[in-house]
Amino acid sequence: MNRNLVYFDYAATCPVDPRVAAKMQDCLLIDGTFGNPASRSHEFGWKADEAVEKARLHVANLVNADSREIVWTSGATESDNLAIKGAAKFYKDRGNHIITSKIEHKAVLDPCRQLEREGFEITYLDPDENGVISLENIQKHVKDTTILLSIMHINNELGAVNDIEKIGKYTRENNIIFHVDAAQSTGKLHIDLSKLEVDLMSFSGHKTYAPKGIGALYVSRKPRVRLEALIHGGGHERGFRAGTLPTHQIVGMGEAYRIAAEEMDQDNSRIAKLSEIFWNEISGIEEIYLNGSFENKVPNITNVSFAYIEGESLIMALKDVAVSSGSACTSASLEPSYVLRALGRADELAHSSIRFSFGRFTTEDEVLMVAKTTKKVVNQLRELSPLWDMYKDGVDLEKVEWVTH
Amino acid sequence: MYSRKVIQKFEETLNNPSAHNVGRMDANAKNVGTGMVGAPACGDVMRLQIEVDDQNIITDCKFKTYGCGSAIASSQQMIEMLIGKSLEEAKNIKDREIADLLELPSIKVHCSVLAEDSIKKAIADYESKKA
Numbered sequence: 051m052n053r054n055l056v057y058f059d060y061a062a063t064c065p066v067d068p069r070v071a072a073k074m075q076d077c078l079l080i081d082g083t084f085g086n087p088a089s090r091s092h093e094f095g096w097k098a099d100e101a102v103e104k105a106r107l108h109v110a111n112l113v114n115a116d117s118r119e120i121v122w123t124s125g126a127t128e129s130d131n132l133a134i135k136g137a138a139k140f141y142k143d144r145g146n147h148i149i150t151s152k153i154e155h156k157a158v159l160d161p162c163r164q165l166e167r168e169g170f171e172i173t174y175l176d177p178d179e180n181g182v183i184s185l186e187n188i189q190k191h192v193k194d195t196t197i198l199l200s201i202m203h204i205n206n207e208l209g210a211v212n213d214i215e216k217i218g219k220y221t222r223e224n225n226i227i228f229h230v231d232a233a234q235s236t237g238k239l240h241i242d243l244s245k246l247e248v249d250l251m252s253f254s255g256h257k258t259y260a261p262k263g264i265g266a267l268y269v270s271r272k273p274r275v276r277l278e279a280l281i282h283g284g285g286h287e288r289g290f291r292a293g294t295l296p297t298h299q300i301v302g303m304g305e306a307y308r309i310a311a312e313e314m315d316q317d318n319s320r321i322a323k324l325s326e327i328f329w330n331e332i333s334g335i336e337e338i339y340l341n342g343s344f345e346n347k348v349p350n351i352t353n354v355s356f357a358y359i360e361g362e363s364l365i366m367a368l369k370d371v372a373v374s375s376g377s378a379c380t381s382a383s384l385e386p387s388y389v390l391r392a393l394g395r396a397d398e399l400a401h402s403s404i405r406f407s408f409g410r411f412t413t414e415d416e417v418l419m420v421a422k423t424t425k426k427v428v429n430q431l432r433e434l435s436p437l438w439d440m441y442k443d444g445v446d447l448e449k450v451e452w453v454t455h
Numbered sequence: 456m457y458s459r460k461v462i463q464k465f466e467e468t469l470n471n472p473s474a475h476n477v478g479r480m481d482a483n484a485k486n487v488g489t490g491m492v493g494a495p496a497c498g499d500v501m502r503l504q505i506e507v508d509d510q511n512i513i514t515d516c517k518f519k520t521y522g523c524g525s526a527i528a529s530s531q532q533m534i535e536m537l538i539g540k541s542l543e544e545a546k547n548i549k550d551r552e553i554a555d556l557l558e559l560p561s562i563k564v565h566c567s568v569l570a571e572d573s574i575k576k577a578i579a580d581y582e583s584k585k586a
Contacts, residue, residue, distance in 0.1 A: 358521065359521065360498050360499065360521055360522050360523055360526075362498075362523035362524060363465070363522065363523050363524050363526075363527060366457070366462070366465060366523070366524040367465075367469055386498065396495075397495050397496040397498075398495035398496075401495070401498045427469070430469050430470075430472070431469070433472050433477065434468065434469070434472060434477055434519055434520060434521075434527060435519060435520070435521040436491065436500055436501070436502040436519040436520065436521055437495060437500060437521045438521075439479065439519060447495060452493065452494030452495070452496070452500070453491070453492045453493065453494070453572070453576070454493070454494045454496070454497055
């Protein structure tokens with residue numbers, strides 16, 4: 051791996067914390083805790099079960115839940131699928147209407163689309179201009195047949211935070227199951243499920259320094275929420291999710307969440323400082339736009355648009371920096387980010403968005419270096435941009451008759 | 456996902472724009488043809504300008520492109536193919552040639568199509584001034 055490459059894409063995935071990797075290593079070999087946690091007849095199984103239950107406690111502890119409310123899954127995508135399809139199918143006799151938002155992760159939107167094909171009615175709410183879903187907006191769309199609301203805690207592209215406390219109060223009063231995709235929020239925001247009126251919450255391992263391929267779903271016991279399982283074959287996880295538990299993955303997630311509980315405050319204040327330094331450095335660039343708002347976002351994600359340059363070329367020019375673009379020119383669809391579109395951003399801004407996301411191993415030197423490189427390449431690309439010329443000439447791009455192809 | 460050729464052309468252009476025909480000509484000049492194609496909504500806009508002599512030979516070109524790395528590399532490739540060609544020869548440049556030279560993947564072929572379109576528009580603009 052190129053040592054000079056800077057990783058600023060922690061919101062996509064994190065490297066595993068070395069302490070997590072060490073714990074996982076103890077669960078692989080013949081002299082380690084490799085057993086099948088479901089084996090009741092010997093020490094290997096008992097030890098593995100013990101390790102899995104300890105990890106479950108760590109996960110529960112980070113979000114102040116009962117460990118019996120934590121169900122292991124293969125990741126947040128499976129957790130979202132299990133929550134949404136599982137609740138919709140279990141409660142279908144109560145109604146067939148589900149509410150979500152247009153800027154959810156595909157792991158929520160795609161199961162909703164699938165349910166739509168199966169006869170459910172889905173409402174996709176518009177966010178406000180900063181990527182936040184308001185309670186008022188939700189209330190306006192609730193009907194007698196509404197059984198489920200699925201809203202993310204932190205938006206993965208923008209870092210925008212939804213007020214799940216306020217929303218939960220309303221859904222609980224109105225007997226609507228409330229699912230929260232919290233893939234981006236563990237270790238970033240304090241979550242207290244003993245107080246929050248949330249019924250289902252999805253967690254990811256790898257967004258919090260555990261490996262990929264492990265996640266969890268919180269399923270409330272008080273009040274008890276029921277789900278129809280997606281995967282059958284052995285009745286593991288109290289019937290919610292069959293399949294041999296991957297001891298090493300689970301132990302990794304447990305350790306990662308234990309570390310998060312212990313270190314999140316210091317981690318977050320350090321990252322907030324770095325984020326401030328970064329923004330101070332780049333905000334002087336002409337025609338730069340923050341997507342989202344400082345008042346209502348987590349500091350580890352900074353999503354900006356640089357008008358009149360295209361995101362993919364910016365990423366290519368920032369060749370020593372790993373970031374991601376909202377622009378999906380890499381896909382066949384050639385469409386800008388659906389999240390930025392939903393915010394009502396103009397096309398040229400939606401096409402030019404870059405998400406910088408910081409994490410535990412980000413250093414101040416890296417932040418300064420990337421800020422400097424960003425300033426340089428934005429200028430270089432504008433030198434190449436006919437739109438920049440037009441902007442400088444005072445041409446209103448909205449009024450130009452474009453020759454589309 | 457990018458071929459080495461695309462990356463090379465993109466970086467050359469970025470790091471030394473003036474040596475790679477980035478810029479603009481006087482669009483009102485009689486011997487200059489301008490073609491601008493694409494739209495911000497699609498994520499790419501290409502502006503090509505050609506300077507043509509009395510023998511109908513393209514003696515110089517300038518371009519600016521808003522778009523992905525392949526679009527910028529396609530513009531550069533197109534310029535290399537245009538300079539020194541007659542208008543008739545230039546009209547026969549096909550997007551396929553540009554795409555093949557740059558080894559563009561199929562999802563990036565629209566970049567070379569854009570280049571071909573800009574050549575056609577620039578020539579048409581020049582010819583309309585002559586007429």
